[in-house]
Amino acid sequence: MINQCLLIILVVTFLHSIHSQRECPGSKFGTGCRLQCHCKDKASCNEIQGTCPNQCAAGWSGPVCQRQNLGYLSQVEVRHLDDDGAEVVDEDETTCISSPKPNRTGWLKVDLGSSRRIYSMKLIAGDGISIQNWKIHVTDYNHDDLFWGIPCTTLKTESSTADFTCDHPEYGRYVSIFSYGRPVDVCEFQIYACSNYTYGDTNCNGRCSCYDENEICHSLYGTCKSGCAAGLTGPGCKQACVMSYGSNCVHSCGHCYERRACDKVTGACPSSCEPGWNGVKCDEECPTASYGFLCRATCGHCKDDVTCNHVTGTCPNGCNAGWFGRTCEHICNIGSYGEDCKFNCSNCEQGSCNRLSGICTSGCKPGWEGAFCNQACLEGNYGKNCQESCGRCEASPCDRASGMCNEKGCEPGYYGANCLHECPAGLYGSNCGYSCGHCSNGESCDPRTGTCPEDCLPGWTGVLCIEKCPYGTFGAECNMTCGVCMERETCDHKTGLCGKGCAEGFSGDLCQDISASSLKGEVSNYLFSTIGAIIGIGVILFLALLMSCIVIKWRREYAFEDYDHRAKRKLLLNAEAL
Template identity: 30%
Template sequence: MERTLQLLIVLTSFVSNKAYENLALHKPTWQLYPFPTAELTWGSDKAVDGLYTNLSAGGEQCVISDNTRSTAEWRVDLGGVFSIHHVFIQYRTDGLDWDERNDHLMRFLGFSVYLSNTTDKHDGVLCFHDKNYTSVTIPNHVNIPCRYHGRYVIYYNNRTHRPYPDGYSRFAHNELCEVEVYGCRFKKYGENCSIPCPQNCQESNCDIVTGACRGCVSGYTGQMCTEEYYRVDLMKITECRNNTYGFECREICGNCMHGEQCHHVTGICLRGCDKGRKGAKCKQVCPVGRFGYNCQKNCSINCFVPERCNRVTGLCEGGCQVGWSLPTCDTKCDNRMYGRNCSETCGFCSGKEQCHVINGICANGCSDGYLGNRCSEVCRNNTYGSDCSLSCGNCLYLYGEQCHHVTGHCPRDCVTGFQGDRCMEGNEDESPAKVAYELVPAAIHMHEQS
């Protein structure tokens, strides 16, 4: 099929341009990267002015885009949806021989032509994409078959995926000296655009050569929509189902919202796109940095790789930067967490405050019983309380414990001669000798444990 299409294009005289009207003549145009300060000389409108006797820059009859760009795009607005037969393109030559020594030939290689009802090429159909031409075989003007209906004809080329095929230029350019779009107005077909499309064609659209309908109004079927259904149940069958649309339901719907059926004729998703897709037909994936339904959400700047996330879920690539929480990294750490992906737990900050979300440091000191920058260390060396500034009482230690680091309460009991939760109240009934006798083994035990 590809070789057949190439052959049709090489035979640039395969159809007389006079058989159809040039719908693009003097219509509004646009290009992605105009040549700086030269919009009047080499502007996008030069491709539809009907002039291409001088194919050089000095002739001021050609579009010339900016240099050193990786993509090139140009379009013409036909002013309405028309039935197209083919697109004629005359490329810039500068009056040089059209061979591998001509830089303009190298810039033409790899081009594409789209027909769309919107300004987005992905919403339309691809009429042609050059994958086989070489610097020896590409002609300096082409006729591209494009038997569809549409409003915008879009020329596109790119140099974004190295390595490029042999003979390709390093950068992409628009160097269009003329673009002519031949077809019929007013829902007609035939070589002279004199035959009305069959009356039961949906939206009166039919093939520009054969007159076959692109779809039928309710109750009719067949190529020319002349076969009438009488039964209600059969009438329902005429609408495409199972996520298909178009002529004979041959086209596959895009990713419509929640997997819903697209419009059975146009393929447009009536309630928008599912997560990760955009465009009228929801066939275009979200660009880098966008995600969600209809690509409406921005990936977070706080992703580990800023603004890079999963097109469907918004989950950041590589997780979050320090201080931000998963999955979308658009909220700061909370609930006493900090660090990358909020995976670290804060210590015991004063007043139960949140620690610093990046480094975990407690800005206003520690709660009673804790110390360190992150307040994660308990008091030691027989201390407790605020800033570990209080000394434990006369606790009875059997296993090397100390008093509770927050309250100062003794873990078991007091040595003889003391009482109270913290064993700091003296007992007058006990003699000093007995107190000293009972303190000795506890002190010895603590020394052995240290």
Template identity: 30%
Template sequence: MKSNILYLFAVIVFTLHRGQSQGTFNCHCAEVEKECFTFPTPCSSGCQSGWDGPFCQLHNVAYNRSASQSGVYVDTSDCVPDTQDVQSFCGAHGAQLAVDGSDDTNYWHGSCSVTDTSNQSAWWRLDLGATYNISSLQIYQANHVPLPPRYIEVFVNGQECYNVTGSDISSTIIHVTCHQTLLGSTLTLRTSSIDTVPSLTLCEVKIFQCSDFWFGNKCQYKCHCKDELEVCDKLSGACTSQCAEAWTGTGCQTHNMALNKTAHQEGTWSDASNCSTTSTTYCGPRPASLAVDGSTDQDFRHGSCSHTALGRTITSWDLSLGSLHQIYRMKIYFPQKDIYSTVGLKVTVDGAVCYVSNTSLPTIADITCRQPLRGVFVSINLPPFPTSPGVTGGPIDRVLVLCEVLIYECDEFWFGANCSQLCRCQNTSEVCDKMTGECPRTGCSAGWMGTDCQTECLAGLYGVKCDQSCPGCPGNGSCNRNNGSCSTLCPAHYTGANCDRCHDDWYGPSCQLPCGECRNDGPCNTTTGLCPDGCDPGWQGALCQQECPDGRYGMDCSKVCGHCVDPTPCDKLTGFCLDECAHGWSGDLCDKCDDFWFGANCSQLCRCQNTSEVCDKMTGECPRTGCSAGWMGTDCQTVCPNSTFGLNCSSNCGMCADNVTCDHVTGTCPDTCAAGFAGKDCSECLTGLYGVNCDQTCPGCAGNGSCNRNNGSCSTPCPAHYTGANCDRCHDDWYGSSCQLPCGECRNDSPCNTTTGLCPDGCDPGWQGALCQQECPDDRYGVDCSKVCGHCVDPTPCDKLTGFCLGECAHGWSGDLCDNKQPTTRTYQEPTPLSSTTVTYTHTTATTKTPATSSTSTISRHSTTAKRHDQTSQGYRPHGHTQHKTDQPPTQGPTSDGHSRHSRTDKSDHYSADQLSEGAVAAIVVSCVLALCIVLHSFIFIRYSRRRPCGWLKGRRKHTYGRDRIESPEDFDFTSGTELPKYGPFPDTKQKAGTAGITNPNYIPDSVSPDV
């Protein structure tokens, strides 16, 4: 156990060191511990079970898979003790013996499967357990098959692979190559039905698949992918990660030994001085190493091509391979647009001439040496100027430009022009000559001869150098070319110690006549051929060699076949149909009515509505779902009567042309519909027609729409902007020849003239013009725009309907129409003899009469948004809605905080203290009381609403039936437009007189001008 763990550890370390995961983990040599470290050396110890090939790289996917066959031959009765020719195995030769891993072809050793000979045709089937691409296989037959079959048909998943006939059938090992690669999981071998000996004797069946990291039709090539863990394509060797370094070809099987080796040339040309960014992607010197950098890019501008210096009398490029190699093939890539001549180009290997060009070479030149040359140095030269015939130009034109040089070499243990032949050296670790296959050190392996060790030993010879004679084998049979063991016993059809009597199943003076089909596979008389117990079922005649005629089977051909597909006969032994039962029949013998068929000879098809229902096999009745569409009757075989169709024949046909009846299943007419009718079943009227016979014309409907086929009423809506029963007049608010012009703003929303567009009662207030489509100018409003707007804040216009300013009144003006001049207000402060509380009197000088106000309501200006003309897809114009906008607080009456402001109107500016009357004194007392109330109120107001100056109320001006409604009173100063701090201080403004001496820095009374 310990040694196994150490071995596994060593394998992993060795693999990581070599980077050859393709080989080490897929080594299947018999002696793993001795041979897997030297991979890819061929396995001299043989392969593990289920593996084959010189490197054990062939995986036999048939090994130990599940197999079956047409009967098992049991030869217990043939075992005779104490005789030399008796088999060492007696018993059943089951199907599994053909995939047990032993390819021993000696029948007597008991490793061959044999089918029972009682069947008409023999078959053997293998389940691979997985799906494979199968292109070839090997069939090992017993070396003394009494009568080999004339045909062996090979199938993969029922697809024909190959038909083995002729000389192939008599070979001990049959190599089968499919007509094409087939994908499948089952393999079937069977004899032909016309064969007289329906039996298969199979010692082994092998189906090879390449091990991972090997490819080719014989798995002879090793993968060389850039990604060492990638499993290349097992047929082509293609790698998705591209080829590994120094490997090339579609399957990466050709080794480029020149890659990244040391190169030198006569001078190096550089274009750094005249490089243009528009013409090249590389600028600089072009050294010799660029020709072995692995890039075959032939665009000189990309900088992957070497270039010798100009004006040199000697033009050469040299490569050192570093070690001795055998060189025969190479490829040279020149620039795509090379303007320099390659006439006279010479390739040498260690000074020996490999190749000389007499003409100019193509841009990709395949070079083959005159003969294989061994060497280290490869040189490519151009002849000195101007000695070569046909060379033109001057010395400056004599340069050598090489984009890539590839020198090919076969992989280890392979040789030949295409590296496709395997070395066969006696010492499996010896690498043969990669061109000739010769093994100069150890010679050819046993059983092979010739310079390339590819020729098998002649008949009667075996061993190393094929110089040993085979021992005397029965029937002058040949021996094994490797070890001299006899591969044959008695001649064909003979048996016995002296091979002097006919084998079972053969008779006649030379044992060349086959016995017939004797009962229970008994032997026939070896002289006459007669069967002592009669014939097997399916056979007849004196020698039991005549099959039953078609249509009959069984013992003495006394039984009649069932209903097989004509003209396919039944099996002459069992009566089973070889193909399929005739239509409507089923069962092993095709003598039973199939599902969905009934009646005499099962010739009538069930016609149930549910196709899965099986009708009564005698009457055809469908008791569960009834007849299918188009059929009626107890047996559902009667077609619907004329003019009806469908389930239960309950639908009536439409009007088909020429009174032809419709399809009894679908109701469709076989040709066309009758005049005036349309639709799939001709039950609809043509567009524009209606009535019972579709012979009445529809009235003019909008957009040429169709009418109701029964009563002729239009079934389509009117076009946009039209109305009326016949869609013949313009909808309200539209006019013109096509009703596409919108009406203007007519008085009281009345419709305009549908022809001229004129408004019969004139325009709505705020509109003017002949068609009432022009709004009043910004400074006018009302009917015919006859009124002038008041003093609105410039440039804000007034409402075109009411005259109300959309913004505010200009400074010094008030009223709904901003046409009232505000009075001038002044303030003064009296001394307060009784307390420090300051009482402020307000005097107002009226310049314009102010409308009286109520103490329970506020004066408001109403702003009505004029009607705008908005056309929609339906042609309707929604009119504007009246909006109300509150104005500043009243100058008299209750304030928002519940206290009153008092104002006096007088022509004088101030009162003096000594002019106070008794009423004034009373007013002072009342003022003091009020001041105290205001102080308390202000405390509460500042406590809960201190973040808002009273000016905010003016800025918002939102009133609800006399009560100010404050919105969001915490975050913004609506006077200045800037965001206030959460808890003050507030922005600094001018100090204005407050109420009852309480000062608010942002409060400006409505009655005080900002300029005061």
């Protein structure tokens, strides 16, 4: 919107300038109507260019009639001649004048009426007259002395006509011509100067372009004491500004879009500004907290709330906590937090934490605790916020998330994934894999060790009450002795009953009652058996003693024989030595 308004203002200003120039009075033209027309017969000149419809007025020349002949119809004095010398300054090349004495130095002097800058001139001598070595002098003083005045130049041409300039500009009221040792013969002598607000060394084509519009620039070079007008620079203020503007182009153009040149006078950009710049001249950075093309973009969340780069939008110190990206415009993704979102949420439930602080807002995953959920459960605890206690695992700790025990399973006496349940009645040991023994009163064994709380049921014994009573015993704690059962079988380990009945001579429920006849036969049999056993033992002892004596005798004979053999060998060795 600002650029559109600026364009409208420039167009209106341009049209107004053209309209103003067209309103110059008939005798004026140019910028500000400062230049005077010098047309023949006082005709009006072109209101813009200043060209005349016919010729220039007398005393004026140049493309737009702005070069003045200062000497036109001025007073002229010729040495030794009483004539006023008007023929020399009437712009009529057919009328001439000459100093009267031959072989004498002649001179001619033109009075301009006031001191002027003298530089460009034209001299036409009489036919066949060489003007070589003629000298031109300028002064503000009227002297008759031959050597008065300041030398302007010495003519070099051998012809009778010359357009020339002083070696350097001189100020003076009187301009004279000297011809040493010979007379002067002049038909026309013109001294040129540019009109106000024009300049140039020949045709006064230059236009003053001073910063101060009322200043009259240097008539030769167009230089201005106040400097060049806005948009111009260089000698004569003829060079247009390039990527700069203002008087003498001292100001650089701002950041115009696509690096286009700004207005040479005002510095205004022709269209919009480069990204990051604002204002009519595009020399103002985007306001705080904005950036980019037309400053329409808003800065992101820069660290410490500093403003972003006005061109790119990047933050100089990174992003505030909770934001990331080149321009810090993107909020942290789920699972990250902090400056530039460079930190990961630890073990938050659902993976989400506060994007600024990293605190887990929905609690921790099972097995973790703390505000940031970065602390593992202490040994012996598990679950959400570590509020559950581990079961009876064989090896600690349990899994901190699920509470499950490792491959070693549960302690003896417990079962389940988390080893939280004690073995059911009747079972015990690792993972409750064993059945209890025969405990008294129907009680269950210890779920860990399998031991019964009191005694075993009758007929059972051992630590776990799983062993039957030893052979020949039965009953509580196996303290009862079986009767004599048929075929010498043991009785029932619980009741003491014989499965096949009692042996001959015994009776009763437990086969423990003995008849009288049976008792006598048993005693006789016992006695004969005892005597036979004693005789057998005696025979065995006798035979053992006999064998011992034989072994002892053999060992002695072998020892003597071995000694004798060794003695003989020794004697033979001694004999061989001799």
